[in-house]
Amino acid sequence: xxxxxxxxxxxxxxxxxxxxxxxxxxxxxxxxxxxxxxxxxxxxxxxxxxxxxxxxxxxxxxxxxxxxxxxxxxxxxxxxxxxxxxxxxxxxxxxxxxxxxxxxxxxxxxxxxxxxxxxxxxxxxxxxxxxxxxxxxxxxxxxxxxxxxxxxxxxxxxxxxxxxxxxxxxxxxxxxxxxxxxxxxxxxxxxxxxxxxxxxxxxxxxxxxxxxxxxxxxxxxxxxxxxxxxxxxxxxxxxxxxxxxxxxxxxxxxxxxxxxxxxxxxxxxxxxxxxxxxxxxxxxxxxxxxxxxxxxxxxxxxxxxxxxxxxxxxxxxxxxxxxxxxxxxxxxxxxxxxxxxxxxxxxxxxxxxxxxxxxxxxxxxxxxxxxxxxxxxxxxxxxxxxxxxxxxxxxxxxxxxxxxxxxxxxxxxxxxxxxxxxxxxxxxxxxxxxxxxxxxxxxxxxxxxxxxxxxxxxxxxxxxx
Amino acid sequence: xxxxxxxxxxxxxxxxxxxxxxxxxxxxxxxxxxxxxxxxxxxxxxxxxxxxxxxxxxxxxxxxxxxxxxxxxxxxxxxxxxxxxxxxxxxxxxxxxxxxxxxxxxxxxxxxxxxxxxxxxxxxxxxxxxxxxxxxxxxxxxxxxxxxxxxxxxxxxxxxxxxxxxxxxxxxxxxxxxxxxxxxxxxxxxxxxxxxxxxxxxxxxxxxxxxxxxxxxxxxxxxxxxxxxxxxxxxxxxxxxxxxxxxxxxxxxxxxxxxxxxxxxxxxxxxx
Numbered sequence: 001x002x003x004x005x006x007x008x009x010x011x012x013x014x015x016x017x018x019x020x021x022x023x024x025x026x027x028x029x030x031x032x033x034x035x036x037x038x039x040x041x042x043x044x045x046x047x048x049x050x051x052x053x054x055x056x057x058x059x060x061x062x063x064x065x066x067x068x069x070x071x072x073x074x075x076x077x078x079x080x081x082x083x084x085x086x087x088x089x090x091x092x093x094x095x096x097x098x099x100x101x102x103x104x105x106x107x108x109x110x111x112x113x114x115x116x117x118x119x120x121x122x123x124x125x126x127x128x129x130x131x132x133x134x135x136x137x138x139x140x141x142x143x144x145x146x147x148x149x150x151x152x153x154x155x156x157x158x159x160x161x162x163x164x165x166x167x168x169x170x171x172x173x174x175x176x177x178x179x180x181x182x183x184x185x186x187x188x189x190x191x192x193x194x195x196x197x198x199x200x201x202x203x204x205x206x207x208x209x210x211x212x213x214x215x216x217x218x219x220x221x222x223x224x225x226x227x228x229x230x231x232x233x234x235x236x237x238x239x240x241x242x243x244x245x246x247x248x249x250x251x252x253x254x255x256x257x258x259x260x261x262x263x264x265x266x267x268x269x270x271x272x273x274x275x276x277x278x279x280x281x282x283x284x285x286x287x288x289x290x291x292x293x294x295x296x297x298x299x300x301x302x303x304x305x306x307x308x309x310x311x312x313x314x315x316x317x318x319x320x321x322x323x324x325x326x327x328x329x330x331x332x333x334x335x336x337x338x339x340x341x342x343x344x345x346x347x348x349x350x351x352x353x354x355x356x357x358x359x360x361x362x363x364x365x366x367x368x369x370x371x372x373x374x375x376x377x378x379x380x381x382x383x384x385x386x387x388x389x390x391x392x393x394x395x396x397x398x399x400x401x402x403x404x405x406x407x408x409x410x411x412x413x414x415x416x417x418x419x420x421x422x423x424x425x426x427x428x429x430x431x432x433x434x435x436x437x438x439x440x441x442x443x444x445x446x447x448x449x450x451x452x453x454x455x456x457x458x459x460x461x462x463x464x465x
Numbered sequence: 466x467x468x469x470x471x472x473x474x475x476x477x478x479x480x481x482x483x484x485x486x487x488x489x490x491x492x493x494x495x496x497x498x499x500x501x502x503x504x505x506x507x508x509x510x511x512x513x514x515x516x517x518x519x520x521x522x523x524x525x526x527x528x529x530x531x532x533x534x535x536x537x538x539x540x541x542x543x544x545x546x547x548x549x550x551x552x553x554x555x556x557x558x559x560x561x562x563x564x565x566x567x568x569x570x571x572x573x574x575x576x577x578x579x580x581x582x583x584x585x586x587x588x589x590x591x592x593x594x595x596x597x598x599x600x601x602x603x604x605x606x607x608x609x610x611x612x613x614x615x616x617x618x619x620x621x622x623x624x625x626x627x628x629x630x631x632x633x634x635x636x637x638x639x640x641x642x643x644x645x646x647x648x649x650x651x652x653x654x655x656x657x658x659x660x661x662x663x664x665x666x667x668x669x670x671x672x673x674x675x676x677x678x679x680x681x682x683x684x685x686x687x688x689x690x691x692x693x694x695x696x697x698x699x700x701x702x703x704x705x706x707x708x709x710x711x712x713x714x715x716x717x718x719x720x721x722x723x724x725x726x727x728x729x730x731x732x733x734x735x736x737x
Contacts, residue, residue: 208568302481317697419587
């Protein structure tokens with residue numbers, strides 16, 4: 001702060017004044033939990049100031065060097081994050097901390113807000129760089145203080161973007177905790193993910209998860225290969241499966257290094273992809289019409305409901321009879337399961353739309369087409385995506401069955417032939433691969449759904465407030 | 466009487482009848498196209514006509530082997546389904562109640578869940594000593610994951626204020642479980658079991674086709690899935706459709722019974 005103030009600067013704090021500052025800091029959000037000695041050290045770099053009512057303490061865009069703590073009086077803090085966003089203001093009283101731009105990352109130390117004294121105020125100013133310097137003497141404390149700064153900025157000033165730029169404890173110090181690389185600029189989804197990840201890593205969850213995996217794999221290993229329990233000893237063992245899977249020269253001809261492995265995966269994924277695409281392309285419009293037009297529903301839905309209870313797998317022989325070749329029946333069966341799930345969920349989605357939306361649109365003179373385009377379709381979206389997620393799941397479910405009964409290539413086929421050819425480890429490789437590929441495809445649908453559903457997530461978040 | 470008349474002459478009932486009749490008529494014409502017009506309609510032309518199916522079905526009604534298939538499939542579905550309920554509901558509740566238990570076992574559970582139940586068929590045949598047990602095991606798996614996920618989801622969605630007020634009033638852990646967790650999860654248990662029942666029928670049919678259809682089980686003792694597969698192998702195409710319809714009916718009855726039971730268990734959710 002190089003601008004001249006009419007503020008009266010007092011002499012550096014005496015021992016007594018230092019005690020007062022320590023007590024004040026003890027009441028502030030960022031310094032509440034740190035040790036007495038560290039507070040002493042911080043008090044050493046702070047200087048008391050006083051301002052008169054109406055005086056501007058700093059303006060947005062100024063260089064930020066000090067952090068301010070209000071001792072008495074009131075200071076208004078007017079935050080304008082970007083020129084376009086709404087301005088937020090907040091009046092601060094004794095014990096409140098502002099001017100936190102001084103502890104943001106090195107190149108971010110520019111005032112984001114304008115602080116004006118509204119009632120004669122006593123404040124103390126702490127030099128940001130010196131504060132970080134002092135704090136870094138004890139990295140653990142530094143971390144606590146910085147994260148409390150971040151929390152405060154988010155919660156009290158409503159500026160999470162700034163909170164994400166809070167200066168990390170100096171990583172060059174030998175025992176400083178490793179600072180996560182912080183993305184520059186706005187707090188992105190990535191930063192949030194990183195934050196959640198680090199919080200997850202600090203909880204006991206990962207350890208318990210590893211314990212669960214260890215128990216499961218350990219039981220598999222011990223029961224099959226060490227204790228050789230009856231029944232279990234016939235199963236392929238853990239080490240056998242993994243040796244086979246990672247072998248460059250697998251005994252049964254299928255591992256990470258053989259091209260056949262990827263060929264099987266590709267064939268299965270392709271089948272699911274085609275079936276899923278067809279089911280979506282036909283199921284979503286059908287579901288929309290079923291939900292939209294009462295007449296259409298009354299004519300079509302009974303047949304739909306008559307066919308739906310028949311398990312998809314019961315269609316296998318009929319599918320083989322109806323379609324020639326071995327590829328079409330498999331795709332047809334996979335399609336069938338997805339189709340029912342998609343169409344039904346889409347219909348439910350249309351039915352879930354509040355009737356007042358359609359009425360409002362009608363009142364405003366919307367044509368049938370406009371109602372369909374602007375009310376029905378977006379209103380049913382959340383259900384459609386739920387349907388698509390179910391649809392991917394059942395697609396894999398029926399694909400496996402179809403491939404096992406009548407397939408050539410594909411993961412279901414691998415599992416079944418490995419059984420008949422007594423290649424037991426390959427069965428397990430097929431199962432694990434199937435689980436992994438199935439998981440990835442459902443995750444993809446979910447991510448796309450979440451991305452397209454952002455408006456709904458926001459709506460829910462606002463509703464929850 | 467008047468209610469019955471209103472039902473039968475209601476517009477939607479009439480339309481439903483019309484639509485089903487049109488569907489069956491199209492099927493009949495399509496299936497008999499070769500016989501009547503000399504050219505086969507694609508796809509539908511290869512499957513048996515509904516009248517032929519009906520004819521075969523009437524003949525089968527007196528056949529004990531057909532009813533034996535019903536009985537066997539039903540038995541497997543019930544065995545797998547009940548086992549899934551007996552193991553799945555307590556497991557789901559335990560995961561819902563104990564955070565540590567949940568953190569330990571849920572990831573493993575989630576790791577196994579994406580593997581389709583039918584992929585377990587060969588492993589299950591290797592592991593279990595009898596065909597019957599292996600089919601039941603796969604059936605169990607089909608319902609198990611759904612039931613657990615639903616119980617857990619139901620427990621997770623309980624409003625935290627219920628727990629807070631119960632604790633504020635000095636409820637013990639058992640009270641909280643008995644008075645809050647249990648009643649709150651009943652609806653999702655009902656939903657989960659209804660979904661599970663659907664999957665169970667799917668799995669039973671496929672498991673019977675894959676294992677029985679592989680040729681280990683002989684005769685007519687293989688359940689409805691095997692009945693279908695056997696009819697296919699034996700070239701009795703009408704029987705395939707009979708089997709499909711039978712499974713549809715059986716599955717529908719099971720779900721309907723379950724829905725009634727669910728309505729009885731959750732009287733507070735009844736709309737009327």
